[in-house]
Amino acid sequence: MSGTYKYLRSIILISSSALIMLMIAIACSNRTGNKITETPTSGSIHILADSSFQPIVDAEISTFTGLYRYAHITPTYVTENDLISAFLDDSVKVVVTAWEPSAKQKELLLNTQIVVRTTAVAYDAIALVLNKENKDSLLTYDNVNDLFTGKLNDWKSINPASDCGKMSTVFDNEKSTNIRYFKEEFKLEGQLPSSFYAVKSNEEVIDYVSKNKGAIGLVSVNWICDKEDSTMRAFSNKIKIAAISQKFLEKGSYFLPVQGSIYDKSYPFTRKINLVSRESFSGLGSGFVSWFSSEQGQRIVLKSGLVPATMPIRLIQFKK
DSSP, rough: OHHHHHHHHHHHHHHHHHHHHHEEEEEEHHHOOOSSSOBBTEEEEEEEEGGGGGGHHHHHHHHHHHTTTTTEEEEEEEEHHHHHHHHTTOOSSSEEEEEOOOOHHHHHHHTTTTTOOEEEEEEEEEEEEETTTOOOEEEEEHHHHHHHSSSOBBBBTTTOOOOOOOEEEEEEETTTTHHHHHHTTTTOOOOOOOOOOEEESHHHHHHHHHHTTTTEEEGGGTTTTTSSHHHHHHHHEEEEEEEEEOOTSSSOEEEEEHHHHHTTTTTSSSEEEEEOEEEEEEEEHHHHHHHTTSSSHHHHHHTTTSSSSOOOOOOOOOOO
């Protein structure tokens, strides 16, 4: 019996020692901050978003954090180039962007045991906005192509009776995702024509166009499409939006960048809004991505004037 007692006593001592060591490790983890403090609906994260998509990102974050009061998401709005650099350098785990990582970029990250996940959450369009006094608001796809190649630089080339003078095209910043889109669309290389000017924000684009009769502005429709938002109404009241013909059609129908023509791509300059994540666990970033692409998040996309990407349009309803 004494041998059995000693054996059991030694097991108890070993187990107790192991438990004490585990408790010490947990305590040290708490003190050093190594413990994971995030869940899909709680914690604090910082994300980067392309400034073109600020209105929809602000709306989604506001609703998400209103529902989950222990969730804190801080967005910073930057250019596409800065966003991509920060994401690839592991300075941020989640980004909102029109960019999609290339196969080579994914492979390089996978070699460091990072899995990149891209979730399309909405369809957006790039609107060409005009001064309210400009009567020539119908442009062909080729007109826009010629604008970017420098072949078109005067409103009289479109309408000999126009009094709008020389064309000047403004966009949101020197590293604009809108410019990158059109360069890829028209397969352009090199410098833009001298009539193109970068300002500092989408608000400045709209303000410039409202004050210059011959100006054309490039803005995400995300900035002007929510008619229930007072700021967007003020923006849209300052300018008019050009209707564009379909690709390679000189004559025929012209389409505004509204939900129906974005959805069926009859408006030619459409693109996806993506959430790109490199989060390695199921944290708040993953929770926000899942919520943004869920029915609740997609209803906000629909209400904002954009087109939901993860749910059939016929199944999404918005009741006033």
